[in-house]
Structure formats: C-alpha cells, structure tokens
Amino acid sequence: MATIKIPPVLRASVGGEREVSAPGANVGEVLRGLVSAHPATASQLFGPDGELNRYVNVYLNDEDVRVLDGLETAVGDGDVLVILPAMAGGCQNGTSASLS
Amino acid sequence: MSPSGAEFIRQVKAAITEVDPSVVHELIGDGVAIVDVRESEEFASGHLPGAKHVPRSYLESRIEGIVPDRSQRVILYCASGIRSALGARTLTDDLGYETVESMTGGITLWKDRGYQVEVPKTLTPEQRERYSRHILIPEIGESGQRALLDAKVLLLGAGGLGSPTALYLAAAGVGTLGIVDNDVVDLSNLQRQVIHSTQRVGIPKVDSAEESIHALNPEVEVVKYQTRLDASNIMEIIAGWDLIVDGVDNFPTRYLLNDASVRLQIPVVSASILGFDGQLSVFKPYEGPCYRCLFPVPPPAELAPSCGANGVLGVLPGTMGLLQATEVVKLIVGAGDPVIGRLLLYDALAATLTEVKVRRDPACPVCSRAPDEIRDEEMGVFPDYEAFCAAAG
Numbered sequence: 001m002a003t004i005k006i007p008p009v010l011r012a013s014v015g016g017e018r019e020v021s022a023p024g025a026n027v028g029e030v031l032r033g034l035v036s037a038h039p040a041t042a043s044q045l046f047g048p049d050g051e052l053n054r055y056v057n058v059y060l061n062d063e064d065v066r067v068l069d070g071l072e073t074a075v076g077d078g079d080v081l082v083i084l085p086a087m088a089g090g091c092q093n094g095t096s097a098s099l100s
Numbered sequence: 101m102s103p104s105g106a107e108f109i110r111q112v113k114a115a116i117t118e119v120d121p122s123v124v125h126e127l128i129g130d131g132v133a134i135v136d137v138r139e140s141e142e143f144a145s146g147h148l149p150g151a152k153h154v155p156r157s158y159l160e161s162r163i164e165g166i167v168p169d170r171s172q173r174v175i176l177y178c179a180s181g182i183r184s185a186l187g188a189r190t191l192t193d194d195l196g197y198e199t200v201e202s203m204t205g206g207i208t209l210w211k212d213r214g215y216q217v218e219v220p221k222t223l224t225p226e227q228r229e230r231y232s233r234h235i236l237i238p239e240i241g242e243s244g245q246r247a248l249l250d251a252k253v254l255l256l257g258a259g260g261l262g263s264p265t266a267l268y269l270a271a272a273g274v275g276t277l278g279i280v281d282n283d284v285v286d287l288s289n290l291q292r293q294v295i296h297s298t299q300r301v302g303i304p305k306v307d308s309a310e311e312s313i314h315a316l317n318p319e320v321e322v323v324k325y326q327t328r329l330d331a332s333n334i335m336e337i338i339a340g341w342d343l344i345v346d347g348v349d350n351f352p353t354r355y356l357l358n359d360a361s362v363r364l365q366i367p368v369v370s371a372s373i374l375g376f377d378g379q380l381s382v383f384k385p386y387e388g389p390c391y392r393c394l395f396p397v398p399p400p401a402e403l404a405p406s407c408g409a410n411g412v413l414g415v416l417p418g419t420m421g422l423l424q425a426t427e428v429v430k431l432i433v434g435a436g437d438p439v440i441g442r443l444l445l446y447d448a449l450a451a452t453l454t455e456v457k458v459r460r461d462p463a464c465p466v467c468s469r470a471p472d473e474i475r476d477e478e479m480g481v482f483p484d485y486e487a488f489c490a491a492a493g
Contacts, residue, residue, distance in 0.1 A: 005454065008377045009399075018450060055399040059456040067459060082445070082456055086351070086395040087372040087379055 002030050004081045013040035027060060028071030030081060045083070057084040109182055116188040119201040121210045124148070124175055133167045133174045136207075137187045142179065146217040148210065153243070156183045159190060163197075170197050177203035177210070221246050230317075231273055244433035245273060251432045254278035254341040256329060256357065258309040260417030261347030261371055261424065263295035268425040270313040270320045274432070277313060278341060280325040281305040292414040329353055331480055334360045343431060345424050346370040347417075351398040356480030358383065358391035362467050363474045369427045371420040376413050376448040378420035381439050381458060382427050385467060388440035393461040416448055 001021040006014050014020055015038070022033035031052075035042045047053050051071075058065045059082040065073045075081070103111065124134065128149055136147045137156040147153065152166045156178070167174055174197055176184035184202040191197040203210070211217060223231070223242060227249070234240045234248075251274050255262045258281040266277060283305050285296040293305075300308040306324040313320055325337055329348070338344060338360055346368050348354055354370075361368045367384040370391065383390050423444070430436045445454040462468055465478075 008375050018447065053399075055395065055397050057394070057456075062454075062456045064457065064459065082454060084443075084445070084456065085399045087374050087377070 001077060002075045002079045002081055004030065004034055004083060007083055007085055008087075009085055010041055010044060010083065013044065014038045024075060026069075026071065026075055027058060027065050027073045027081065030075050031058070031071070044085075055085055058082070059084065109185065112189050113181075113185045113202075116185055116192065117201045118181070118185070118204045119175060120204050121213050121215060124177070124203050124210075125213075125215050127175070131172075133172055135163070135166060135174060135176050135187075136178070137176050137183050138178050138207075144220055144222060146207070146219045148177065148207065149216055149218045151177075151218075156187055159187050160195065163191065163195065167197070170195070171199070173199040173201075175201045175203055178206045180206040180208055182206075221249065223249075227273070227319075234272070239435035240429075240433050244435070247432050247434075248273045248429065249275045251343070252276040252278070252341050253343045253345060253428055253432075254280065254338060255345045255347070256280050256353075257347040257349075258293070258295060258305040259283070259289065259347060259349075260292045260373065260412065261421040262309070262345070263293045264418045264421035265345050265347070265425045265428070266309055266313060267295055267316060268422060269428060270317045272425075272429055273317065274320065274428070276321045276323060278323040278325065278337075279306050279309050280327065280329055280337060281309070282326060282328040292412065292417050294418070329357070331356060334479075335364070338366060339364055341366060343428055344368045345428060347421070347424075352480060354391060355398070359466050359474060359479040361385060362390050363471045363479070365471055367431060369424045369431070371424050373412055373416050373420050375411065376416060378416055378423075378446040378448070380420060380423050380427070380444040380446070381442065382431070384438070384440045385471075389458045389460045390464060390467040392466050393464045394443065394458050396461070396464075413448055419446065419448070 001023055004020050004022055006018055006020060011018065020034065022030045022037065024030035024033045031045055035045065045053060045056055052058060060068060060073055060075065061080055065071070128134065134148055134151045136143050136151045136153045137159060139155050143153045154162045154166055174191060176187045178184040181202060181204055184206065188200045188202040191200045207217070223245065228235065231245045234245050235242055253269055253274050255266055255277060258266060258279050262279070266279065269277060285301050285303055285305055285308050287301050289296060290298060295312045296305065296308045304326055306326045310322040310324060313322055327333060329337060334356055344357070344361055344366055346354070346357060348357060357368065361383070362385040365385045367382060369382050371378060371380045381394070382388070427438055430438055441458050443456050443458050445456070460467065466474060
C-alpha cells in the first residue's frame with residue numbers, strides 16, 4: 001500500500017484525512033484506488049479522457065510522475081504519492097481576484 | 101644556494117601565466133573569477149569591479165569558498181603583481197586549479213590605464229553595531245551586510261506574507277523596500293498582518309507598513325505603490341528591482357508576474373498559504389523553472405479557494421513569510437542553497453515539511469524562449485484566462 005498525501009482542497013472529498021493509503025502497482029492504479037474509495041475526487045484528479053488533469057501535479061516521493069512514466073510509473077510499498085494542485089492564496093484581504 | 105627574494109619572484113613569474121589589464125578589462129562580467137589577494141584595508145580602498153576578495157594569507161583555506169570549480173578560469177591580482185604571482189603558483193601547483201593567471205602590474209597598472217575602480221561602501225559605526233550579529237556570521241560578514249544595504253527588494257502585498265517579510269528584511273538592513281498594495285488596514289487583517297496595528301485600521305497598508313518599517317529601521321528607503329498590479333503597470337513597477345517577494349492571492353496575477361519577471365530576469369521568491377498548509381519556492385528565470393513550468397494551467401475556480409473564503413491559521417503566513425525572507429537574504433548575500441527547482445510543502449498541523457523537485461519544462465510557453473521574444477500581449481495569458489477570471493469573479 002502506498003501512502004497518498006492529500007492537499008487541502010481535496011481533503012473534504014476524503015473525509016478530512018491528510019493522508020490515505022491505496023493499493024496499486026503503479027501510479028494510475030493507486031490514484032484509481034483512491035477514486036473508488038472516495039468518488040468525489042474523480043473529477044478533480046482526472047479529465048474526461050482518463051488522463052490526469054494538467055493543473056494537478058503528482059509526485060512519487062519527490063519526483064514529478066510526468067518525468068517518470070506518468071500513470072504507468074511503478075509504485076512500491078512504502079512509496080509516498082504527493083498530490084499537488086496549485087495554491088494561489090497569499091491571503092491579503094480574502095478576495096480571490098485582488099492583489100493587496 | 102637559495103635564490104634571492106627578487107630572483108625567486110622572477111622564477112615564479114616565469115613559471116606562471118600573466119595577463120595584461122587590458123585583457124582583464126574585457127573579461128569582467130564574463131564568468132571569469134577575478135580575485136583580489138591584497139589585505140582587507142587595501143581592498144576596501146578600491147578594487148576591480150566585481151572582484152572577489154581573499155587575502156593572500158588565507159588563499160589556500162578560503163579559495164574554495166569563492167571558486168569551488170577548479171576548472172573555472174581564475175585571475176588573481178594585487179597591488180603590483182607579486183603577491184598574485186605567488187598566489188597563482190599556489191593555486192596551480194598545490195590546489196590543482198586548471199587556468200590561473202596573475203594580472204601584470206596589479207591594480208596600480210590597472211588605474212594607470214584609466215580603468216574603473218569600485219570603492220566598496222564602508223559601514224558607519226552605528227551600522228556596525230546594528231548589524232553586528234550579521235557581521236559575525238561568516239556567510240554574511242561585512243560584505244554580505246553591504247550587499248543587503250545595497251539591495252532593492254519589491255514586496256507584492258503588505259498582507260499576511262508581506263508583513264513578516266517586510267519587518268525582517270527591514271531589520272536585516274535591506275536598503276530599499278518597495279511595497280505594492282492597494283488596500284487599507286482592516287480589523288480582520290490584524291489576526292496575522294503584524295506590520296499593521298489597531299490604531300491604524302482604515303489607513304492605507306503601504307503607509308501603515310512604512311511607519312512600522314521606519315520605527316524599526318529608519319535608514320530603509322520605502323517605495324510605496326498604492327495600486328493594484330495589473331498588465332498595464334507591471335513592467336513599470338517591477339523593473340529595476342533585484343528581487344521580488346510574491347504574496348499575491350490570485351492566479352491571474354501570479355501568471356502575469358511570472359511572465360513579466362521572466363522577461364526582466366528578476367528572481368521571484370514565492371509563497372502561498374491556505375488553512376494550515378503553505379508552499380514555498382524560488383523562481384529564478386533561466387536558472388531554474390518558472391511558475392508555468394510548475395503549474396502550466398491554473399485549477400478551476402472551485403479547486404482554488406482563497407483564504408478569505410476558507411480561512412488561514414494566523415501564524416502560518418508568519419512562518420511562510422519568514423521562509424521567504426530567509427531566501428531573500430540568502431540570495432542577496434549568496435549563501436547556501438536557495439529553493440530553486442524545489443517546492444517546499446509545509447503542513448502546520450502535522451508539523452511536516454515535504455520537498456518535491458520542480459524541473460524546467462523544455463516546452464514552457466514562457467521560459468523556453470529568450471526574454472525579448474516574450475511579447476506584451478502574451479503576458480499573463482493562459483488558455484482559459486477569460487473563463488477563469490469570470491469564474492473567479
């Protein structure tokens with residue numbers, strides 16, 4: 001079982017957990033394992049074509065899976081997957097479209 | 101029989117390579133390490149532009165800190181060319197440097213030829229006392245402190261991240277701090293924006309920040325931009341700054357800032373925060389990845405909540421802002437390993453720091469091209485820019 005680190009924006013979709021475990025021999029299987037356990041994550045991770053959304057980065061340990069073998073990248077027990085969508089918050093005045 | 105001193109120096113000069121000041125003059129700024137081997141007081145009275153300083157007596161023990169790569173071309177000079185000749189022999193014969201030359205006639209001949217000499221600023225007695233704890237650290241020292249005093253750092257926002265960054269950079273003696281902020285101080289800011297105060301609710305943040313900065317360190321020059329950064333003013337505002345500290349809270353401005361900073365080749369120390377989580381990285385154009393290499397497209401609005409909507413732990417921008425300030429100081433004094441090509445993820449609840457690698461994207465729409473190829477109309481644009489802005493309101 002690999003450990004998946006869940007970013008803040010996806011935590012509500014996994015019952016508030018910061019880390020979950022999922023089985024799978026490669027990155028795609030682990031992420032689909034996550035999706036089957038927590039269906040609300042599906043549209044946030046995958047596009048209609050079944051590929052990872054471009055605005056979500058996934059790292060196997062510290063390496064971007066896109067420079068490895070993408071969803072085919074082999075995952076071993078004890079590996080850590082980090083899901084990382086971009087975060088914009090500079091938290092100035094709380095309005096998302098302003099700079100302050 | 102041992103040779104006389106003069107004969108010995110002749111022998112050393114015959115064995116090493118000497119280079120004329122006219123050649124050195126052409127090589128300045130060309131990736132050649134120019135090292136002044138005179139004593140500290142001689143160096144302080146004026147040196148070649150951009151020269152590094154290692155006194156002859158410390159050459160063996162300190163040269164690796166200045167020129168770690170033994171294949172890099174090194175030119176030594178002193179007052180007249182004797183100490184540098186001896187130093188060149190040491191670097192070549194004893195330390196294995198591959199290309200070492202000694203400048204003929206030293207800085208005396210350099211000046212006779214009419215070439216420019218750089219006179220470093222010296223610290224006043226008050227500055228020596230104020231910054232004494234910096235001067236004591238070898239990685240900063242007097243030259244690092246002078247670099248801080250000469251530095252110009254632009255802060256985007258005097259909010260959660262900008263507050264601690266501005267205060268600590270002012271305390272550290274960063275000579276010029278620019279602040280871009282269009283807001284006024286609000287009571288709800290004070291849970292985290294420590295540069296402001298209860299008495300200053302309602303006044304512009306740039307003015308409030310300036311007051312705190314000057315109370316802490318009156319010699320910091322504050323340049324205020326009470327405006328919102330946008331495509332019409334970004335090039336004018338950010339040009340000429342050494343470093344930018346990014347605390348902007350929305351994606352359109354982040355992409356705009358990225359494109360403009362790549363074009364002007366200004367490093368950006370970037371942080372973002374949400375809830376109990378923070379991210380930190382340094383985007384140094386053409387040396388490491390840019391923001392678009394990391395995130396080629398922004399997430400849809402529902403996956404990009406703001407702090408205002410979701411809240412943030414008040415200390416978190418303090419933590420992340422001070423990590424930014426630390427990176428700024430490191431970049432200015434040239435110490436340590438900046439977080440270029442790396443992204444740090446801080447989880448305050450778990451108290452963990454995770455690091456992932458960020459690589460330059462060879463197909464990056466912005467930083468895979470030369471700066472002058474990035475056109476005005478391309479800046480800040482991403483494929484669904486209009487839709488994104490509409491969704492974000």
